Amino acid sequence: MSAAKPRYQELKDFIIAKISSGELQPADRVPSENELVESKRVSRMTANRALRELNDEGYVERVAGRGTFVSDYRSRSDLLEVQNIAEEIARRGNTHSSRVLRQSQQHARGEIAKALHVDQGTAIFHLLLVHFENNVPIQVEDRHVLASFAPDCLEQDFDVVTPSGYLTGIAPLQEAEQAVRAVMPNEAVRKYLEMDTGEACLVVIRRTWTKGRPVTFSRLHHPGSRYELTGHYTPPGSPRTPSSHVVQLEKLRQ
Amino acid sequence: MSAAKPRYQELKDFIIAKISSGELQPADRVPSENELVESKRVSRMTANRALRELNDEGYVERVAGRGTFVSDYRSRSDLLEVQNIAEEIARRGNTHSSRVLRQSQQHARGEIAKALHVDQGTAIFHLLLVHFENNVPIQVEDRHVLASFAPDCLEQDFDVVTPSGYLTGIAPLQEAEQAVRAVMPNEAVRKYLEMDTGEACLVVIRRTWTKGRPVTFSRLHHPGSRYELTGHYTPPGSPRTPSSHVVQLEKLRQ
DNA sequence: TAGTGGTCTAGACCACCTC
DNA sequence: AGGTGGTCTAGACCACTAG
Incomplete structure (x- = not known):
């Protein structure tokens, strides 16, 4: 064997x-x-x-x-890094907090069902929360989770553990797919993030896979004036940069 | 030896x-x-x-x-892929064109000098062009290049080869660093990209290294309604996914 | 049948670090 | 001095592909 x-x-x-x-x-x-x-x-x-x-x-x-x-x-894992906003904030030495706005069970509708590769009406959980960095709102997390993947999702206290942390605790995610867009927020998101009118949102739309199946579909809104995504790339075959792997763009406030 | x-x-x-x-x-x-x-x-x-x-x-x-x-x-190279907009567009089966708005020599000022790690006043080239996909404006490229790295930059015809293509022809880039933001465009950018008022821009700020030195600093504006940045991630150690390994800029028709 | 990549072994020498 | 990783060798067996 x-x-x-x-x-x-x-x-x-x-x-x-x-x-x-x-x-x-x-x-x-x-x-x-x-x-x-x-x-x-x-x-x-x-x-x-x-x-x-x-x-x-x-x-x-x-x-x-x-x-x-x-x-x-x-x-180690850019994937997890990019995943969990609480860790990201902690890494900056700031304090994370969050407010749960919704935590309910729903039936998958068109777009969601399609994104998660399930039939219409399949049970899913819908989470809506705001994440704060030092009490300043920095992300609205609008997440849909396959109910069969995380049956006890409704019992979780997401003030303590982020949805991302909870989900990766169930099973390690194996794949992620994301799109980044710049959009104007609707009024609700604008208020949650305490944004000025006329300020843009950086939106991350992300799907994650576990065991070959998509299990999560989320839409993450960030205030354009307070958030940016950074990345560092080396071509394949380069020696690993041991420490300066985390070189950040210097403050480039235009 | x-x-x-x-x-x-x-x-x-x-x-x-x-x-x-x-x-x-x-x-x-x-x-x-x-x-x-x-x-x-x-x-x-x-x-x-x-x-x-x-x-x-x-x-x-x-x-x-x-x-x-x-x-x-x-x-082969995610880095190059993400670099050259002409290739991205070609890969989608569309036609790329561009308009050169500026191609001049300047002296590095504060922010640029700092980003490129050179003294104030160092000679640099400034490029400003608009890229079109099927004659629709899709990117404003505002690029600063170390003059010593690309001495014949002013003689190039960037209608034929993109700056990115020209630069990688001189020497392969070894490292890139970028930040992605959502901002409202100024009036000039808005007009170049033929955007509606109240439409957001997806901005990529990128620095690239060759031989351990930063040689290029660019700011790429995209219309939020027509562009998104997509990525696909697998955790380290996963088997190589042969085809969908790509990280690519993709146009969005929402 | 001959060539290819995929893997594994049991040695070996070296530079480096720690004690 | 002894352990560590970094490298290299000269064999070997296997599954697969091609002519």
Whole structure:
């Protein structure tokens, strides 16, 4: 019953599982190549490939002479980074809070049903909340979740955990698709975000997949004057930039 | 004077050079592992690592039993993809055109000098043009380029090649950093893009690096009603999705 | 049948870090 | 001095593809 899986991949899965489960925390030491050679009965080249790829993929960081260590969570997954606004705010050293405006069950209508690949009328949960950074509103989250994916969604206290945090706790998301637009907000959104009239919104429309199925469809409105999306790109094959990976555009207030 | 470069890296550079120079075209066959073993006097494991990494990085595609082949250019670099609006439009099957509004030499002032890491007064080129998709204005490109990087910038005919295409022809860009914002356009931009009053702009502010130095700083305005920025993400370590790997600018007809 | 990539092994040498 | 990662070698077996 061997899964016919390459041994280096088994090693990788073994380490990733320990990280995912929390058994290995960021900065914890990962078994060295030699330790894996002994415990897993593989050659050193195989252990090396496993750890090297985990390094390339950002799961761990390796230092010759010292060892292999679990990467800091934040620098690992751009996906999660982009996902959870509470973490994003915390990373800036600010305090996050939120207000739940709606938390109800609905039936999927046209656009939502289509986006989530389900039949019309399928049970879904609808969440509407405002996120604050240092008590300044910064995002209106309008989210639709497949009810079958998150059955206890209505019992959650989203003042404590963000929907994103709750959902990734159920199962890690595997894929995300998003579109970014600039639009004028409607009156309701404008008030929630305490925006001036004539101010634009940066809107992120996002779908996330778990186990190959779309489970969430959300529309995130941000005040154009207080929010921007930043990204840093290196072409494939570049060496990983260890620290200045987070270089930010300097203040460019036009 | 060996550069103390690993041999697998030398192999990679060797292949990449052939691809960059055009000696190897997309779909062309790349030397096999055994051929590299002979011609480059390396072990097969070393040749394997070089080709495998080139595969992971998207330069080539490998098929067991057949060989290794140069990837289709378009699916290779997300960075370039996101860079060149003409290619984006062409990929959608539409026709690109542009109008040059300004093409002049200036001295770097405060913000620009800071963004490009040069002293005040350093010579730079300033480009301002409008890009059209099927004769509909879709982007105002306001770009500043280090003069020392592109000395013949003023002689270029940007009706034929986009600034982006011209610049990547000089040297491949290695890094990019961008911020996305939603703002209301000023009157000039609004007219260039033929936007309604009260329509928002999606603005991309981008800096690109070559050889470790920032060489370009641009501000790209798009009409919010006709443009969106889309992205598709998979967490690190996921299998490469062959086709929908692309991150592309897409037009939106809402 | 010969060639390809995919994987694995059991050694090896080195630079580096920590003790 | 001993452990770590970084690299490299010279073999090997396999599944797959092609002629």
